Amino acid sequence: MVMDGLGKSLRGVLDRIKGSSTVDEDLIKEVCKELQRALLQADVNVQLVLRLTGNVRERALNEKPAAGRSAKEHVTRIIYEELVALLKNGEPLEVKPQTILLVGLYGQGKTTTAGKLANYFIKKGLSVGLIGADVYRPAAYDQLKQLGDKVGAEVFGDPTHQEKDAVKIAREGMERFRDKKVRIIDSSGRHALEDDLIKEITDIADATDPDERILVLDSQVGQQAGPQADAFNKAVGVTGVIVTKMDGTSRGGGALSAVATTKARIVFIGTGEHIRDLEPFDADRFISRLLGMGDLAGLVEMAKDSFDEDVDVEEMARRMTSGKYTLSDMYTQMKALGKMGTLQKIMGLLPGMSKMSDKIDYEATQSRLSRYRIIMDSMTAREKDEPSIIKGNRIDRIAVGAGVPASEVRDLLKQYNNSKKTMSAVSKDRKMRRQLAKQMGGMDPDALKELKDIEGGEK
Ligand code: GDP
Ligand code: MG
Numbered sequence: 001m002v003m004d005g006l007g008k009s010l011r012g013v014l015d016r017i018k019g020s021s022t023v024d025e026d027l028i029k030e031v032c033k034e035l036q037r038a039l040l041q042a043d044v045n046v047q048l049v050l051r052l053t054g055n056v057r058e059r060a061l062n063e064k065p066a067a068g069r070s071a072k073e074h075v076t077r078i079i080y081e082e083l084v085a086l087l088k089n090g091e092p093l094e095v096k097p098q099t100i101l102l103v104g105l106y107g108q109g110k111t112t113t114a115g116k117l118a119n120y121f122i123k124k125g126l127s128v129g130l131i132g133a134d135v136y137r138p139a140a141y142d143q144l145k146q147l148g149d150k151v152g153a154e155v156f157g158d159p160t161h162q163e164k165d166a167v168k169i170a171r172e173g174m175e176r177f178r179d180k181k182v183r184i185i186d187s188s189g190r191h192a193l194e195d196d197l198i199k200e201i202t203d204i205a206d207a208t209d210p211d212e213r214i215l216v217l218d219s220q221v222g223q224q225a226g227p228q229a230d231a232f233n234k235a236v237g238v239t240g241v242i243v244t245k246m247d248g249t250s251r252g253g254g255a256l257s258a259v260a261t262t263k264a265r266i267v268f269i270g271t272g273e274h275i276r277d278l279e280p281f282d283a284d285r286f287i288s289r290l291l292g293m294g295d296l297a298g299l300v301e302m303a304k305d306s307f308d309e310d311v312d313v314e315e316m317a318r319r320m321t322s323g324k325y326t327l328s329d330m331y332t333q334m335k336a337l338g339k340m341g342t343l344q345k346i347m348g349l350l351p352g353m354s355k356m357s358d359k360i361d362y363e364a365t366q367s368r369l370s371r372y373r374i375i376m377d378s379m380t381a382r383e384k385d386e387p388s389i390i391k392g393n394r395i396d397r398i399a400v401g402a403g404v405p406a407s408e409v410r411d412l413l414k415q416y417n418n419s420k421k422t423m424s425a426v427s428k429d430r431k432m433r434r435q436l437a438k439q440m441g442g443m444d445p446d447a448l449k450e451l452k453d454i455e456g457g458e459k
Contacts, residue, residue, distance in 0.1 A: 005222045006253030007290045009038035014076055023071035028060045043226025044260040052082050087283040090265025095124045097181040103201050103232050104216035106189035109244035109270055113216050114186040115147030116278040121182045122152055129177030132157025133170040133204055136188035144186055151275055167203045174208050198235045205236040214240045217258055225254030229261040238262040244270035251290045325423040328384040330416050331376050375412050378402040387416055
């Protein structure tokens with residue numbers, strides 16, 4: 001079974017560009033045709049497809065590549081940007097009082113997402129009531145109740161599992177949670193689109209008049225995403241999409257079809273089974289991943305443009321997660337940061353790293369840059385590799401050499417120790433490491449071994 005048809009065929013288009021000898025009108029024509037085929041096969045709406053490929057053709061033929069960018073990179077970039085534009089069609093979910101109805105087929109992650117959303121709003125200071133209107137699955141109420149208890153959201157539903165009228169539960173739940181800021185209604189699914197399901201959620205929507213009607217879509221759903229989204233959209237008017245299980249291997253090509261079909265925006269992605277595994281949607285990241293540009297190799301390509309020749313990005317990324325982190329590494333990082341927010345960009349693009357990235361104070365780092373450079377220039381290679389040996393006399397010697405007070409050298413060491421702590425936390429994050437090891441597998445035997453060790457240890 002091809003799980004990820006769209007992503008695969010889009011990557012095929014990019015490979016086609018990469019493998020071509022020249023970029024001319026013929027190639028662009030051909031690439032657009034392939035793009036159309038890929039998108040249409042994924043049930044992306046015809047008008048949208050034509051508009052997208054029209055833009056690609058127009059821009060590829062008329063826009064000049066940015067300085068230092070090859071014609072191939074230029075066309076690739078345009079396709080990337082147009083796909084991002086296709087997905088960027090709305091605002092994030094607002095943090096305000098509202099009613100949210102979750103719809104979707106079986107096992108897509110509705111109930112889990114209800115819990116995650118409840119947690120999200122509660123963390124933002126809004127009270128939440130969870131309404132369990134899934135009368136189809138036997139233990140649906142208990143699952144929701146468990147989640148509600150965990151995050152501190154009240155749950156309304158039928159603990160006896162006797163009630164067969166989902167609309168009644170939904171209506172009573174709305175009444176019960178009138179004083180809550182946010183009401184989240186979890187609905188039933190089915191294995192396939194069935195008339196009774198469509199009728200049920202239509203009736204629930206009519207009875208509760210939700211502000212947001214969110215389609216929960218498993219990222220593994222490929223070709224079927226379009227028709228599914230279409231059916232739910234016709235039934236309740238989908239206003240947003242949440243793509244779940246983005247922590248898996250699937251790249252979520254179906255989401256593009258769902259978005260194109262419903263014209264609704266993606267509001268969140270689910271990145272794991274835990275309550276906290278809910279991330280705001282980021283179209284750039286999503287498309288990077290879909291096109292396989294989220295791979296470290298792609299990242300490195302993207303970042304290279306803006307780096308000094310002598311900064312080895314690959315090595316830097318490797319070291320960031322290796323657990324070994326020296327003053328020289330910090331120096332390299334800071335040098336890169338001096339050029340631009342590249343480290344931040346890299347960290348932001350890596351799965352699960354956006355949170356970590358927030359913890360690093362980039363601006364402060366940048367302002368200290370030049371001073372630290374001078375200090376480090378007065379250190380020996382060994383001192384930069386093993387900063388723990390820098391004590392007493394060494395501090396004084398370095399300070400004199402750099403012409404700064406000893407306290408500044410100590411500041412630098414303190415900064416180093418803090419960075420080291422962060423890096424060590426990164427390198428201990430299992431999911432993160434595994435992801436990175438996978439991405440680096442092709443080039444680093446140690447990383448590959450590490451991947452096996454981690455996966456072996458997780459059984
Ligand atoms: P529902 O039938 O639509 O309500 O789906 P559930 O919420 O019961 O989820 C079905 C399964 O998917 C459960 O085992 C969840 O733990 C799992 N699940 C939901 N969201 C995610 C996610 O983002 N990542 C992963 N790995 N699993 C998820
Ligand atoms: Mg459920």
